[in-house]
Amino acid sequence: MRAGLLAIALAVAPHTAFARSPVEACLAVDQRLTDPAPLPRTSTILTGAGPLRVVAIGSSSTLGLWQSDATRTYPGRLKAELQQLRPGLSVELINSGRNADTIPGNIARFARDVAAHKPDLVIWQIGTNDITWLHSADSLTGRITDGIRQLKATGADVILMDQQYAPVILASNYTKMQESIIEAARHENVPLFSRFNLMRRTVEGGVSVTALTSWDGLHSSADGYECVGRALAHAIVATMPAAVQTQPTPAKRVRSK
Template sequence: MPILARPSAASLLALLAFGTVAVASGLPARAQSGPARLALAQPEAAPAAPVTRAAAIPRRALARLPRLASLIQQGSAIRIVAFGSSSTEGSGASSAATTYPAQLQRDLAARLSLMGAAPTAVTVLNRGRGGDDSEAMARRLEGDVLADKPDLVIWQTGSNDPMSGVSVERFTELTRAGILAMRAAGADVVLMDQQWCRKLTTTEGSERYGVALHAVATELNVPVIRRNAMMRAWAAQGLLSPTQMIGPDGLHMTDAGYDRLARAATAQLLTSAGLAQDAATQN
């Protein structure tokens, strides 16, 4: 089935301004030629990571990523855009190679190879910009994301809005509009929620943005990399202490935090694409 035509820049800007568009919540994957490389597992309801705060965030089955699933099955190249703020750009990392997008590219390619999907090529483009809130990301969505024609967008958002004064209502509107614009352009979408850190836990009302993100994700059937809950779980399990995950500024992740985040993101992408993972590819 053909993918919907990419909308014009003008229509995308109108969408972002008003937050409304009649687009289905999921699009069919791009048709690919060649033999199937991997058998897709039947969808199963997977439990979400435990949440110790913000009980309003629902537990739900992981949504599927049809385009990613098709590309993996056909052994075709995969282009991912990591879109977000400083957590995506890599503030706190010791080098560009230790940011989460760089580590995700390596980890996802390695796991696909172990699962017999070679010669799939994985490219992860880092489109993070420190300090961006949802307003700033909406302004650069066309040039920094859609222009790259991604197969998948991982959108990390909601960390700066409570500190920059963007209202929860406006954050919700822009998040919904951005997801619809990405899907209208033919990309699968995954959201990433806030980091668990001192700076955000001491910012009044910050948890409301996490709840809002998950509400939009449920509405549009978008998978979420539940970073906040995962970081709490890592600490509770003794895998990483808070100071090992977050640097001295109380906000940005460390190399160790980005490493574990990339591995968790890889595992979720594969599961959301409907691929059963054996023991060799599990975290």
């Protein structure tokens, strides 16, 4: 009798019976860092137990606007997922996001909010406020390139992160900014993590854009932050040699002062 009721339920609602959550649908998207993706310092540390020191710099979507719990921001989710993927890994993550910040504003903070922390890896999220505030992407391409060079000079690996796929962005002239970010990343040979493409492909897969964005049509929802943070962690681990991606980490090493 129970088996018959189950069969009827599946026939009536085949799509909802095994519906995936927005985050699960997002993680099913094969999102990788752009090639080439040189993260030599990070990859070396990940083969051990850390500590890995990461600085995430950017604007309000890095800070985690509308999230009162730091663990539910994208950097918080990134840290947790890295430790899940590499058991025993020690990760120190510094969130240097600032509300309403721009590319020039980020660069002005590099010495204090990035270099001073002596990071192994820097994730630089850019473009959203610059384009929504009608700054010219043409005038910013050179600044992005210069910013990448400053970050590389610290000795850290660098990952760029582009704009989010959100209604406010889609209503702007976002394509020129996307092109500038891609061009700068390619010119400086640093990997780009495209949250724009990640979110777009998730929406194309059937997830409502409102599930990934907040009420303001710009910033991420809790699921959106989790989607980005966890997917980025998978993309980072995927840069490691395939033979060691799933191996347990050895004993923890002590970071020198």
